[in-house]
Amino acid sequence: MRAGNPSGGESSTPFMAQNDSLGYDGLFPQLFTSVPSLNDAASYLAQTTSFLTGCFSDYSVEPSSRDVEDSNAHAQELVTFSAGQTQGSRTSSGDLASSSGYHFACTESSSTATDSPSINGGTTNTSAGDSSQISSTLVQSNHNGQSGVSIFQGLINRVRRTVHGSADDIGWLQRDPEMPSVEDGTERFTEILDSIRHGVHRLPNSMVYLLVPGLFSNHGPLYFVNTKMSFSKMGLACHIAKIHSEASVEKNAREIKEYIEEIYWGSSKRVLLLGHSKGGIDAAAALSLYWPDLKDKVAGLVLAQSPFGGSPIASDILREGQLGDYVNLRKLMEILICKVIKGDLQALEDLTYERRREFLKKHHLPRELPVVSFHTEAAISPAVLATLSHVAHAELPMVAPLSASQSTTKLPVVIPLGAAMAACAQLLQIRYGEKSDGLVTCRDAEVPGSIVVRPKRKLDHAWMVYSSLTDDPSEADASQVCEALLTLLVEVGHKKRHEQAMKDE
Helix, strand or coil: CCCCCCCCCCCCCHHHHHHHHHHHHHHHHHHCCCCCCCHHHHHHHHHHHHHHCCCCCCCCCCCHHHHHHHHHHHHHHHCCCCCCCHHHHHHHHHHHHHHHHCHHHHHHHHHHHCCCCCEEEECCCCCHHHHHHHHHHHHHHHHHHHHHHHHHHHHHHHHHHHHHCCCCCCCCCHHHHCCCCCCCCHHHHHHHHHHCCCCCCCCCEEEEEEEECCCCCHHHHCCCCCHHHHHCCCCCEEEECCCCCCCCCHHHHHHHHHHHHHHHHHHHHHHEEEEEEHHHHHHHHHHHCCCHHCCCCCEEEEECCCCCCCCCCHHHHCCCHHHHHHHHHHHHHHHHHHHCCCCCCCHHHCCCCHHHHHHHHHCCCCCCCCCECCCCCCCCCHHHCCEEEEEEEEEEECCCCEECCCCCCEEEEECCCHHHHHHHHHHHHHHHCCCCCCECCCCHHHHCCCCCCCCEEECCCCCCCCCCCCCCCCCCCHHHHHHHHHHHHHHHHHHHHHHHHHHHH
């Protein structure tokens, strides 16, 4: 239990306290990796901690009068030295007391004997008041003696919290008895999508379609662009909400409300919203907060791959005792969002389970609002590593232009988003055993009271808004999927209005 040799002048601090930083930030994050089975190991360690704690005497109870007398006697023995003792022997006695947990008491008692000595025959005596003070100091030192056990318990709790992560939060909406149940609309969605691929389009032009982008959309110029172009070719009025996606949910909700009102007063048409990722959260918040003002202007809402219940990625980055604590990831995200792209860290905080639970308890989606929620599972095969997503165009001047009117050329800007989504999906699968699109788990994307679409096709989180260079032409593209979701939403709206009319009659 000693950290060094006292005669050599080394510190007598307990080993656990000396290696506090190693245990917290170095060794244990490597030993206790994020694997669910290690939770059992953490439970065993917690039981071991309880057993070891029981082996220590409980000094937190006030001593009896007999204990005080024994402590007084023991304190006088500690501070009574013969006249011939040297300073070295005093130091050894102090070190010995330190190894027994009484180092602080001996220091105080020696100080008292030195400052107000009473010399009688070469022997240092202490008064009754001094010994009483020393006795209480001994009790206090025994309280301090519990720090080693407390550090060990805190370490075990930290390991358990790190290993457990967001396991209890994922899918909390499905377990909440106050939330309405969902209805599976996958089969009908598949039928609509198949008819769209055969050239049958049912979206009415009596409505305006508003696409709400998600986090970091301002830095991807092609976000939702293909879908908007496809809708425009069909003669449909389609807009992409130009919001600051890195702002807080409530700020974006206000901007979306203003967008809806502007569209409605300019066209006299109701609005159908489709929000992707955080965009779905922002759109839902706008309808929850401002429904009395919007109920006659909005026909329905689609949430595509939105973390309606929260995101384990956001929670594990920002939550205490998780990844952000070990690699300063929270600080890095703060620099990225606040300094680099001039956003608000609350945009990410609003996607944590704590914030989503707090918001949804206060602000419910209107029951009469038609809602469709859509979630997917990302592929984690090795072939995904070669997938590149087209996110922007780069305009480069031509060295030898073919004509005077053509002085620049556009080159596609591609990044391996599919590989990043596959890596995140693999992490969530290993750590929590949850299926996800790479950022949002399937269970957290199901909105209570909505029609849920659960396709079997493997699609990652970025596929909905950025086309891939390796898209299979035999499969539906993102714009067709968005069209099918909105078509299903129109049908759900008709059904809800019919049911409401029957109730009114």
